[in-house]
Amino acid sequence: MTPGVLILIVLAMTIVGFILGRRRAVAMANREKVKLHSLPGYYGQTVALFVAVPAYVLLAAWLFLQPIVIENHISDLIPASAIPEGGARSLVMADVRRIANGLDYVVGKGGVSEDELASMRADISNIRSRLADVGIALGSDVKPVVFQAAKTYRKIGKTGSLLRDIAVLAAALGFGLWALWRVNPRMRARNTSETFVKALLIASSSVAILTTLGILLSLLFESIHFFRIYPARDFFFSTVWNPQFRGGSDLGILPLLWGTFYVSFVALLLAVPIGLMIAIYLAEYSGSTLRSFAKPAIEILAGIPTIVYGLFALVTVGPFLRDWIAQPFGIGNSSSSVMTAGLVMGIMLIPFVSSLSDDIINAVPQAMRDGSYGLGATQSETIKRVILPAALPGIVGAVLLAASRAIGETMIVVMGAGAAARLNLNPFEAMTTVTVKIVSQLTGDTEFASPETLVAFALGLTLFVFTLGLNILALYIVRKYREQYE
Amino acid sequence: MNEMTETATEAAVNAAASNRSVKMRGDKVGVFYGEKQALFDVDLDIYEHEVTALIGPSGCGKSTFLRCLNRMNDTIDGCRVTGKLTLDSENIYDPKIDVVELRARVGMVFQKPNPFPKSIFENIAYGPRIHGLVKSKGDLDEVVAISLQKAGLFEEVKDRLNEPGTGLSGGQQQRLCIARAIAVSPEVILMDEPCSALDPIATAKVEELIDELRENYTIVIVTHSMQQAARVSQRTAMFHLGNLVEVDATDVIFTNPSDPKTQDYITGRYG
Numbered sequence: 001m002t003p004g005v006l007i008l009i010v011l012a013m014t015i016v017g018f019i020l021g022r023r024r025a026v027a028m029a030n031r032e033k034v035k036l037h038s039l040p041g042y043y044g045q046t047v048a049l050f051v052a053v054p055a056y057v058l059l060a061a062w063l064f065l066q067p068i069v070i071e072n073h074i075s076d077l078i079p080a081s082a083i084p085e086g087g088a089r090s091l092v093m094a095d096v097r098r099i100a101n102g103l104d105y106v107v108g109k110g111g112v113s114e115d116e117l118a119s120m121r122a123d124i125s126n127i128r129s130r131l132a133d134v135g136i137a138l139g140s141d142v143k144p145v146v147f148q149a150a151k152t153y154r155k156i157g158k159t160g161s162l163l164r165d166i167a168v169l170a171a172a173l174g175f176g177l178w179a180l181w182r183v184n185p186r187m188r189a190r191n192t193s194e195t196f197v198k199a200l201l202i203a204s205s206s207v208a209i210l211t212t213l214g215i216l217l218s219l220l221f222e223s224i225h226f227f228r229i230y231p232a233r234d235f236f237f238s239t240v241w242n243p244q245f246r247g248g249s250d251l252g253i254l255p256l257l258w259g260t261f262y263v264s265f266v267a268l269l270l271a272v273p274i275g276l277m278i279a280i281y282l283a284e285y286s287g288s289t290l291r292s293f294a295k296p297a298i299e300i301l302a303g304i305p306t307i308v309y310g311l312f313a314l315v316t317v318g319p320f321l322r323d324w325i326a327q328p329f330g331i332g333n334s335s336s337s338v339m340t341a342g343l344v345m346g347i348m349l350i351p352f353v354s355s356l357s358d359d360i361i362n363a364v365p366q367a368m369r370d371g372s373y374g375l376g377a378t379q380s381e382t383i384k385r386v387i388l389p390a391a392l393p394g395i396v397g398a399v400l401l402a403a404s405r406a407i408g409e410t411m412i413v414v415m416g417a418g419a420a421a422r423l424n425l426n427p428f429e430a431m432t433t434v435t436v437k438i439v440s441q442l443t444g445d446t447e448f449a450s451p452e453t454l455v456a457f458a459l460g461l462t463l464f465v466f467t468l469g470l471n472i473l474a475l476y477i478v479r480k481y482r483e484q485y486e
Numbered sequence: 487m488n489e490m491t492e493t494a495t496e497a498a499v500n501a502a503a504s505n506r507s508v509k510m511r512g513d514k515v516g517v518f519y520g521e522k523q524a525l526f527d528v529d530l531d532i533y534e535h536e537v538t539a540l541i542g543p544s545g546c547g548k549s550t551f552l553r554c555l556n557r558m559n560d561t562i563d564g565c566r567v568t569g570k571l572t573l574d575s576e577n578i579y580d581p582k583i584d585v586v587e588l589r590a591r592v593g594m595v596f597q598k599p600n601p602f603p604k605s606i607f608e609n610i611a612y613g614p615r616i617h618g619l620v621k622s623k624g625d626l627d628e629v630v631a632i633s634l635q636k637a638g639l640f641e642e643v644k645d646r647l648n649e650p651g652t653g654l655s656g657g658q659q660q661r662l663c664i665a666r667a668i669a670v671s672p673e674v675i676l677m678d679e680p681c682s683a684l685d686p687i688a689t690a691k692v693e694e695l696i697d698e699l700r701e702n703y704t705i706v707i708v709t710h711s712m713q714q715a716a717r718v719s720q721r722t723a724m725f726h727l728g729n730l731v732e733v734d735a736t737d738v739i740f741t742n743p744s745d746p747k748t749q750d751y752i753t754g755r756y757g
């Protein structure tokens with residue numbers, strides 16, 4: 001039985017459980033002539049939940065754990081001698097898995113029967129060519145141990161799946177019958193189902209939180225790993241970024257941070273004033289018709305994938321800046337530059353700033369405006385002296401959120417800013433950012449355990465700390481501002 | 487034309503009777519919110535140095551009329567005013583009129599106290615600053631102090647002028663808003679249910695204040711409290727479903743109204 005079929009069967013059992021539970025509650029209430037504590041549906045729901053939840057949880061756990069257990073077991077079967085020179089055990093294990101899958105496939109197509117397969121031996125029959133026939137390409141001839149391991153892998157896997165099916169169905173049936181047996185009119189089915197719903201919601205939110213935590217921990221562990229083989233002082237304070245394939249690299253973060261902040265600064269310099277003016281116009285001046293067009297139109301900008309902005313930077317803005325500004329004034333020759341990436345990123349951030357600020361300006365009570373107009377203030381005086389001061393904390397929060405987006409942005413800088421790690425003031429020079437280097441360090445050909453690769457995690461962690469700090473600050477400010485009118 | 491002079495003479499007679507001159511005059515004022523007409527042909531005179539009360543059941547157009555008097559309706563999308571409204575016989579809906587200056591001459595106090603989220607001092611200094619009424623910091627201090635005194639708030643807040651205006655009690659906030667309006671030296675002050683958010687003691691203070699302010703200003707007040715209208719106003723105008731039902735001296739309205747609707751309303755039979 002495949003897991004899919006199993007899921008469907010449990011689902012069917014759940015429905016049956018619901019019907020039986022409901023019916024039993026009603027029948028008992030009629031027989032004993034008492035009033036049901038809850039609506040009949042709740043009894044059905046309780047039974048259904050007891051059928052479904054333990055069975056599905058068990059299934060999920062099994063699907064997750066079985067491969068790990070089998071893998072460990074098989075891995076022990078392969079002697080060190082079967083592992084080729086310079087290769088890794090994991091590579092041999094990958095072969096085992098592929099051969100096992102291939103065998104499944106051959107058997108499934110009826111090319112070989114199970115009995116035939118059991119007596120097949122790698123040293124006699126040509127496994128490699130048979131597998132190649134069904135589209136499984138192997139790098140070398142199959143070693144007998146590996147073939148045996150693959151056969152064992154299949155066998156254990158089969159037994160495991162069978163056990164899984166039995167266990168899951170037993171859980172569904174067992175818990176379901178138990179719940180059905182417990183049904184009686186006085187049972188507080190409504191409260192039981194309430195508890196279940198609450199547990200479900202808590203479980204969902206913990207998925208999100210645990211994932212975040214997991215990401216953070218893996219970042220942290222890899223970073224610690226990195227700092228074991230590369231001095232933290234050099235990483236944080238060196239001004240040279242010069243990774244080498246053969247080791248002995250300089251991995252100073254400062255030029256990258258400088259690039260990140262420079263590009264973000266240019267972006268915010270463009271996005272904040274324009275976004276703010278758009279927000280003020282939309283919130284205070286535009287009529288409702290124009291607003292209903294303009295606001296979604298501007299927000300479409302936010303829906304454009306950043307890779308498209310990157311293209312725009314690469315083919316339009318970059319060459320334009322180079323040909324019309326940088327070269328005529330003799331301040332640069334590169335089409336990738338801080339200016340290119342910054343301007344394009346600024347355009348990307350405009351709707352972000354404008355839509356957040358627009359909401360914040362709209363949240364300033366109409367009474368404030370009335371008060372100001374009633375004293376004979378003009379619209380711009382009202383905006384300048386009443387609305388903006390009242391909305392300022394919220395706007396600062398919006399700008400900080402935009403800044404944290406700018407710092408984390410990758411695609412636009414990859415395509416617009418270049419790859420040269422430089423500490424330079426000239427915005428028409430190519431520079432690079434933390435995010436760009438994370439990409440290039442991980443997509444390189446270097447060994448995974450080398451500092452050149454692991455540095456990506458340390459860079460990621462640094463970036464994470466920065467954006468987290470900015471986000472917390474922004475949320476704090478926004479929340480503080482909210483309290484003002486409550 | 488002939489009709490115009492007739493109403494004018496009639497008004498003059500009225501004015502002579504109460505010994506006051508007309509400060510603002512509405513002549514066939516109609517207001518539309520989009521397609522919907524909220525006010526129909528209202529002819530109403532506001533006399534100088536008097537308190538005029540606007541009463542009537544909810545939704546009858548009192549606030550709408552009040553907001554016409556300083557063109558606050560301009561800030562509402564789709565609101566249109568017809569007819570003629572004058573301030574010192576100048577049509578305030580004339581395109582040549584500067585709305586900003588008009589609102590400085592005709593100040594407004596709102597139903598809910600709405601101090602700016604600034605200090606008490608800044609709240610009052612706001613108007614004089616934007617209109618350039620003061621030359622020096624000393625002048626400004628003086629204007630603030632005088633306005634607070636006129637609003638009867640000075641003694642309560644003189645030591646905390648730099649604290650936020652939003653930190654005052656509701657009644658104090660409302661008097662702060664009155665002080666804020668006074669600070670720009672308006673000629674007319676419009677008040678839309680200024681006491682509806684206040685307790686009886688704060689209400690009594692504001693009513694007392696309104697009575698004092700009558701010396702120097704012309705006041706129009708919207709109220710749902712018959713007692714309040716009777717206590718503070720000299721003239722009362724009764725609105726119903728967007729029409730002006732009748733307007734007369736307050737004691738006449740309350741003792742001997744000519745329209746049965748007024749009679750019903752002030753005796754609490756509806757509204």
Ligand SMILES: Nc1ncnc2c1ncn2[C@@H]1O[C@H](COP(=O)(O)OP(=O)(O)OP(=O)(O)O)[C@@H](O)[C@H]1O
Pocket residue numbers: 519524542543544545546547548549550551562
């Ligand atoms: N901004 C607006 N848009 C559309 N219609 C409005 C608007 N303001 C008021 N109206 C309508 O105009 C009519 C008069 O409203 P107005 O606010 O003047 O009543 P009111 O006499 O002040 O009532 P209340 O005593 O409840 O304050 C009402 O029917 C109301 O629905």
Ligand SMILES: [Mg+2]
Pocket residue numbers: 548549550678
């Ligand atoms: Mg009103």
